[in-house]
Amino acid sequence: MIPKSLKPWKRWLKKRRASGNVPAGHIRSQENLAREAVEQPVQLLDPVVEYYQHKTRNELVEFGKFALNVRSLVIRDIFAKCASLGKQDLLGLLGVLQKQMHDSPSNPDISHVTSALDIDILLSLAGLLCNSARNDLDRHSALEIYDFVYAVFGANRFDDEHKLQYVEALGDASRYQDVHELAQQFNLNDIAHHQLELLDIQRIKRESSSVQNWVAAMNDLYASLGMSQIELISDDNRALLDRLKASPASHSKEGPKVSVIVPTFSPGPGIRTAIRGLLEQTWKNLEIIIVDDASPSQFDSMFSEIQNYDSRIRVLRQHENNGAYMARNAGLAVATADYITVHDDDDWSHPDKIERQMNTLLQDVSVVGCISSHIRTTETMDFQRINKSAKYLQVNYSSFLFRKKIVEEIGTWDTVNRSGDAEFLLRVFENYGNSAVAQLTDEPHSFSRVWTGSLTSGEMLRGFHSPSRILYRHAFRQWQRQRTSHGTTVTLQKDSPRPFPVPTSFEPGQRNIDLGLFDVIYLTDFSRQAKFAAEVVFQMKALSDMGLRVGYMHIPSPQTKKSTGILEELFRIQLEGKITQVSHEDNAEVSLLIVYDAAVGMFLDDLTSTVKIHRGLVVDNQSPGLVGAETVSPVLFSQALEHLDSCFNASFRVVGATLADQNRISLQVPITRLLPDSLIWHIHISGEPKTIRSPKYKPIVGFHSYGNQYRWPSSEKAFCSAYKSTKFKTRFYGNIQPVRKKFGDEVFEQTDIVNCYLETEEEFLASLDFWVYYPNERLRDRLWPPVLRAMLAGKVVILPDSLQPIYGDAAVYADAENVSDVVLTLSKDTEAYSVQALRGQDFVKKNHSSDRLYWRIQALSHEDV
Numbered sequence: 032m033i034p035k036s037l038k039p040w041k042r043w044l045k046k047r048r049a050s051g052n053v054p055a056g057h058i059r060s061q062e063n064l065a066r067e068a069v070e071q072p073v074q075l076l077d078p079v080v081e082y083y084q085h086k087t088r089n090e091l092v093e094f095g096k097f098a099l100n101v102r103s104l105v106i107r108d109i110f111a112k113c114a115s116l117g118k119q120d121l122l123g124l125l126g127v128l129q130k131q132m133h134d135s136p137s138n139p140d141i142s143h144v145t146s147a148l149d150i151d152i153l154l155s156l157a158g159l160l161c162n163s164a165r166n167d168l169d170r171h172s173a174l175e176i177y178d179f180v181y182a183v184f185g186a187n188r189f190d191d192e193h194k195l196q197y198v199e200a201l202g203d204a205s206r207y208q209d210v211h212e213l214a215q216q217f218n219l220n221d222i223a224h225h226q227l228e229l230l231d232i233q234r235i236k237r238e239s240s241s242v243q244n245w246v247a248a249m250n251d252l253y254a255s256l257g258m259s260q261i262e263l264i265s266d267d268n269r270a271l272l273d274r275l276k277a278s279p280a281s282h283s284k285e286g287p288k289v290s291v292i293v294p295t296f297s298p299g300p301g302i303r304t305a306i307r308g309l310l311e312q313t314w315k316n317l318e319i320i321i322v323d324d325a326s327p328s329q330f331d332s333m334f335s336e337i338q339n340y341d342s343r344i345r346v347l348r349q350h351e352n353n354g355a356y357m358a359r360n361a362g363l364a365v366a367t368a369d370y371i372t373v374h375d376d377d378d379w380s381h382p383d384k385i386e387r388q389m390n391t392l393l394q395d396v397s398v399v400g401c402i403s404s405h406i407r408t409t410e411t412m413d414f415q416r417i418n419k420s421a422k423y424l425q426v427n428y429s430s431f432l433f434r435k436k437i438v439e440e441i442g443t444w445d446t447v448n449r450s451g452d453a454e455f456l457l458r459v460f461e462n463y464g465n466s467a468v469a470q471l472t473d474e475p476h477s478f479s480r481v482w483t484g485s486l487t488s489g490e491m492l493r494g495f496h497s498p499s500r501i502l503y504r505h506a507f508r509q510w511q512r513q514r515t516s517h518g519t520t521v522t523l524q525k526d527s528p529r530p531f532p533v534p535t536s537f538e539p540g541q542r543n544i545d546l547g548l549f550d551v552i553y554l555t556d557f558s559r560q561a562k563f564a565a566e567v568v569f570q571m572k573a574l575s576d577m578g579l580r581v582g583y584m585h586i587p588s589p590q591t592k593k594s595t596g597i598l599e600e601l602f603r604i605q606l607e608g609k610i611t612q613v614s615h616e617d618n619a620e621v622s623l624l625i626v627y628d629a630a631v632g633m634f635l636d637d638l639t640s641t642v643k644i645h646r647g648l649v650v651d652n653q654s655p656g657l658v659g660a661e662t663v664s665p666v667l668f669s670q671a672l673e674h675l676d677s678c679f680n681a682s683f684r685v686v687g688a689t690l691a692d693q694n695r696i697s698l699q700v701p702i703t704r705l706l707p708d709s710l711i712w713h714i715h716i717s718g719e720p721k722t723i724r725s726p727k728y729k730p731i732v733g734f735h736s737y738g739n740q741y742r743w744p745s746s747e748k749a750f751c752s753a754y755k756s757t758k759f760k761t762r763f764y765g766n767i768q769p770v771r772k773k774f775g776d777e778v779f780e781q782t783d784i785v786n787c788y789l790e791t792e793e794e795f796l797a798s799l800d801f802w803v804y805y806p807n808e809r810l811r812d813r814l815w816p817p818v819l820r821a822m823l824a825g826k827v828v829i830l831p832d833s834l835q836p837i838y839g840d841a842a843v844y845a846d847a848e849n850v851s852d853v854v855l856t857l858s859k860d861t862e863a864y865s866v867q868a869l870r871g872q873d874f875v876k877k878n879h880s881s882d883r884l885y886w887r888i889q890a891l892s893h894e895d896v
């Protein structure tokens with residue numbers, strides 16, 4: 032069924048297709064789009080747009096998640112450019128679509144438009160606009176894109192996510208007839224429970240002049256689910272959410288006692304709504320424990336009043352404000368029931384909620400807990416969402432009702448001041464399995480209040496989670512999975528140190544703490560796959576060991592392909608107290624903020640930090656490229672620096688990791704922004720120089736790499752010349768699959784393949800006399816840490832002549848076919864061997880050691896730099 036507002040345009044399009052003048056509405060492949068783009072030349076793209084066009088075409092899902100998480104306005108233009116194959120920014124693209132939607136009957140040939148659009152990216156842009164909308168204009172822009180795609184390509188072009196968002200956008204625009212028709216055509220109830228009914232209830236709330244019509248619609252839904260009816264308190268001065276109450280006709284159900292813990296602090300009127308919803312539960316055997324988290328004395332009379340509401344209510348007063356989860360644990364300590372649940376202090380629960388959860392637990396002894404579903408809403412009952420899923424009915428993680436005995440086995444809630452529900456529930460899953468937790472996801476059991484100023488306000492939006500929450504989740508998930516993998520119970524013992532790190536501001540009573548002055552804070556993406564995470568963690572640990580106070584700030588980078596967790600070493604040294612996590616919204620001060628990935632600054636236009644910085648530095652360290660490959664870049668320095676300056680209210684300077692980087696940057700930034708060449712930010716490695724030992728009677732040659740095919744010789748002949756000889760033995764460490772795949776297993780005959788699990792890299796290097804590296808000629812190489820580690824280990828390093836400008840006299844240079852002669856000559860001349868090995872160690876110590884890193888940090892502390 033086609034929405035009426037689109038039918039005239041759709042009828043015209045159908046006629047044009049029949050005549051063969053307009054492309055059919057099937058899903059276009061990337062190959063077809065590329066072919067059509069060649070037939071109709073597109074203007075040349077600059078290297079930055081080229082980079083992001085490649086990402087959107089090849090990593091659209093992950094890049095779309097990144098775009099939602101950074102909530103940048105600038106990134107919208109990137110998506111528009113990529114959707115229009117480099118031709119239009121967002122305003123230009125919307126103008127083109129508007130013209131076609133309004134003028135197509137008089138200008139029927141639209142093939143030139145559809146062939147110059149990537150529809151997948153276009154839909155992703157619409158979703159981005161829906162989820163990061165600042166106002167009704169953003170939502171209208173998203174709707175224009177959805178209307179265009181629907182009119183040209185039809186319903187089959189939409190995946191489930193875009194169907195939900197399209198219909199939601201139609202409702203926001205009050206196009207309710209289209210909402211009704213498309214919701215049915217898309218079969219939305221198959222995608223999201225009761226979405227059709229809830230959309231209609233939302234319409235009734237917005238259109239009807241009587242709230243009783245809304246109540247009647249809700250009761251129709253409840254009746255269809257066999258749930259009790261509701262009604263309103265006759266007080267028009269209260270918000271609609273605060274007028275909800277159970278119908279007097281609701282039945283009663285007896286059964287085992289349930290303790291309901293309600294933490295609260297300086298509660299508003301909503302607490303009476305929450306308590307009324309609990310007292311009107313059909314499950315009557317309740318113990319309601321209100322835990323006051325040290326509210327000011329002016330709330331004393333309110334709590335006295337609350338305790339007199341009903342004999343089932345008990346008020347527990349805390350002396351210190353430590354957050355909701357400490358309050359929950361206090362309530363748990365005095366709870367007398369065998370079944371426990373919690374309730375937020377301003378939400379309303381349907382009278383059947385606890386009964387339905389308890390029935391589930393009593394029917395199956397293997398089920399240890401039960402989660403219900405809720406609808407997020409304003410106090411005026413306008414349905415909302417705070418994640419990217421455009422479903423009204425969603426799982427309510429704070430509604431978990433469980434058997435009390437499990438806390439004896441796995442511990443209580445983590446004592447953080449936010450996000451503890453997820454940790455506790457996932458701990459339950461890890462210990463008992465997913466099937467042990469029932470999920471009542473198909474019924475609306477409660478309304479959760481959404482209001483500005485709540486604990487989640489600003490930290491959780493549609494597709495966005497604050498970096499602190501992300502880090503907390505990754506930290507506890509790594510710990511939980513490690514325990515499970517070792518067959519150990521995942522438990523948080525009371526009064527024992529937490530076995531994983533959390534942001535300082537997550538600790539009890541520390542939400543708005545001033546973190547004080549840091550010597551240096553590193554800002555980068557600390558995901559496992561992030562390009563610079565390991566290098567930055569090394570630098571932070573080294574500086575901490577030298578007595579500096581070091582912090583880290585995690586910001587996602589557009590360069591990271593896919594985040595599958597945070598670098599474990601980061602959490603390890605944080606747990607050891609060597610570094611402190613700092614959020615952009617924390618109160619802190621730092622002498623030097625180092626942004627170790629210029630691309631991070633590209634999309635910080637929506638971020639404002641409260642961290643006060645004295646000096647800001649961007650380190651630009653490019654990866655090796657390939658000779659003959661297109662030069663693309665994720666960074667436009669003018670944009671990245673402008674955003675960083677604005678975010679931190681400072682003027683950032685830039686330094687490269689090599690002289691070549693310095694020369695390149697000097698063409699892109701004012702000379703006053705570039706640090707002098709003496710402060711080039713070389714790669715740094717840890718460790719002390721090892722004792723230099725004379726080569727063995729039959730010397731051992733070795734090489735180690737971890738997977739990049741271009742780190743190996745380009746031909747089998749070059750490989751055999753460099754690494755195979757009757758004059759020496761050969762050992763390989765790391766990932767040899769690229770060579771095995773290219774040249775076959777036979778090239779490794781008469782060589783030693785080291786098992787990485789049985790021998791460390793340090794032990795491997797100690798066993799060698801020479802370290803030999805002959806990369807593919809196509810690799811545009813740069814300083815590489817394995818080369819430096821081999822030098823520091825006291826080994827003579829042999830390289831091709833092309834790398835002499837990088838390593839100077841720290842290495843020996845020869846053609847691959849002459850490697851065996853060099854090895855033989857230096858093996859016999861032990862004095863020359865020792866001199867050369869010492870040159871390598873001196874090179875590392877002078878330019879790439881921890882001491883040199885410390886010197887750079889200290890140099891930047893002087894005002895005249």
